[in-house]
Amino acid sequence: MTAVLSPALPLTVGADLEVPLVDGRRVRYADLDAAASAPPLQAVADHVAEVLPYYASVHRGAGYTSRVCTSLLESARATVGRFVGARTDDVVVFTRNTTDAVALLARAVPGPVLTLDLEHHATLLAWRHTPHHVVAAGDTVRGTLDALRDGLRTHRPALLAVTGASNVTGETLPLTTIVEIAHAAGARVAVDAAQLAPHRRVDLAALGADYLALSGHKLYAPYGAGVLVGRRDWLDAAPAHLAGGGAVRSVAVTDGETDTAWLPAPQRHEGGTPNLLGAVALAAACRALEPVIDSAVPAHERELAARLRAGLVDVPGVRLLECFDDAPDQVAVVAFEVETLPAGLVAAALSAEHGIGVRDGRFCAHPLLDRLTGGRDAVRASLGLAGTADDVDRLVVAVAQLVARGPGWTYAQRDGRWVPTPDPRDLDPLAVGTREGLPGCDR
Template sequence: MSSTTIAPCAAPAPAAVAPDATLPALVGTGLPVPLVDGRTVPYANLDLAASAPALQAVADHVAELLPYYSSVHRGAGYASQVCTSVLEAARGTVARFVGARESDVVVFTRNTTDALNLLAGAVPGATLCLDVEHHATLLAWRGDHRVLCAADTLAETLDGLRTALAERPTALLAITGASNVTGEIPPIAEIVALAHAAGTRVVVDAAQLAPHRRVDVAGWDVDYLVLSGHKLYAPYGAGVLVGRRDWLDVAAPYLAGGGAVRAVGVEGDAAEVSWAPAPHRHEAGTPNVLGAAALAAACRALDPVIDTAAPAHEQALLERLTAGLAEIPEVQPLRIWADTTDRVGVTGFTVADLPAGLVAAALSAEHGIGVRDGRFCAHPLLARLAGGTDAVRVSLGLNTGESDVDRLVAAVREIAQQGPAADYHEVEGRWVPLHDTRDLDPFGLGATGSAGAGCGH
């Protein structure tokens, strides 16, 4: 009988303690991480816009469910019936959290990108989006798809949308709920109203909005909404598409296979299929029960604070971060529109002539701060805002504290004005310390790391 031994980390795993006791706790808060100079410091995770750690309540719920893990829908055993109940109850929990209409359908997907690609196969006509969008929203659509360049102000951009929708029939307008580069929030209800006036439906990419603010499908009269669990403190591989049933009930199944059918027969040399309606029509194969349960658990944990404590906590930190970065002459913040008044806790910036990847590497290796660098799967937007060069992105969350923001500002000032303290070189497009003594394989799995450029929407 073989066994696998996992090497212990340099320090014991930290307790899950939120900086603000009124907010749900996250797994990994206070994680000790090594620096290139040999010291160990608590990790300042300021990269939550890419992927957020699990809520403690989510991890606990998954651990409770694991002993029951079994097949769903057609399993007669007790564990199967429990898992089926958990999976289907998760649909209702997610629907309530996003303010869905009674008639809306909830389809579980892998993530936001998966959900948008699923919806793309159901759209019976032309589509439109802005050039400020994440690549998932820019690229998912098929056939007649237009990309409208956003103007310098929101007011002008809305006028442009109104004109574009009047020029030719458009089935669906895809918009972001909050920019994954700048955090700016467009006026969703106003955009939906102008789209509906033109006979166009709207899908909102809420991947960046839902972890920070209440989303309201019925209140905004949004037709479809998509989001990712891994950004909503439920990193177990599930996302959702929520919205009107009619397109989804007649569209070709997203995947062909078991679970998506009512009946299958063979007539001559061809299969005869009677497909199930949505959501099961688009959920072929064994579903991600743990992911759906995790996403529902996150919705339950966030629901009491998403209107009050969470946004108040974040906005105070965002103001502190914005003010601190504004005092560093070398830092240039990125903004899409001159007249936006609302943002979630995401901000992108460049630092003088320093490569963004070098800044991010120094923040990690020398200060224990995790940020994102690159073009954030928004290349057209970065081409406009940063001349096509990479930028640094800082994103805040439930476990971010004032000390994390202050550490970041002080570290960026030091790097901008004095340069990195260590020596760095590029390896496969990524900046790494020349003499890196940190153990990047604490579990002894033989991992070597990767220079991948994905952004996990």
């Protein structure tokens, strides 16, 4: 079946991909795992293909292709900055992903950090070498804002790091209000926009936030790049995130020791050969999303997410996970429990028997899952630009069948994961050479 997609939305690669089922049939893949990694936009893949013939060194080459690539990198930096509403004096540093971006910021913060307990591990764990205080979120957004006020007053942090949208429930927090509260207490604000930026407009200047981090692989540009965008002073004063060529103005050796003069950001934190293809891919995604991120994208995803939540609520024994009952908005991320079946078994059966890709586990947010499920694993369905009403309906019907009749295949746990036994599908269709002798191979 061909996916029916909105003509207003950019096309993604693989929207009509067919995958095998354990019963021998092939079906169109329903990718409901965009919150983990989204497929590339077709415009992104096309642009990368255009750049490849020119690929060369950046910043330090005199050749024509090197000059072209240097221009491409710096143009990509400006494009990404515009897309996220960077101020004229903000700096855009290319990183590997959001985790890397937050780790870079952690080396630059000159004082204590405050976070909520509902954060992704990338935000919870980055501050291991910095005084770090975790505030328990309330059952409501209003209660959570009160808890933040108390935490800011008690701990006097230099930085408040907060998620833009939960990677578990999709719920958002009122960022403008949070920024106002933090700034009134003398703290800067960093926004983890990994889950927010693919779904909603993120405008750093309009929010008044100080820093923003995001990942290309969640923004339809899975070529290994992310960004940290924000105020320059802390980043210029911080030790180099990745020391090496390109990050220095000069290096001398005196009495057996190196004497280094570092460049300012962004070069200070981009040592080594930069990920040019990742940067241009991320910029291409920003250009493609720019005309639709305020209108077509949220309209498409709100409709599908509402359809999904309404469908799952009607399935007996299914419980949706939510942090608050007064969240101002929810992006298209829906986590749920099936009371009678392990989450991993549900996810494995959805894939093997229905061709539906979801996520199971605790989603790198263990403290939040401790609150929502008592520490049990859950299932997460997340929609992106390639999601359709057919995908949603297939998931709801499949979950209802699993609840009513159980899996239609046999499954076992291997290395902590549920897998079909046997699994007649070719799980390595792109392998080069022989599969013989590979560990875990059924055939």
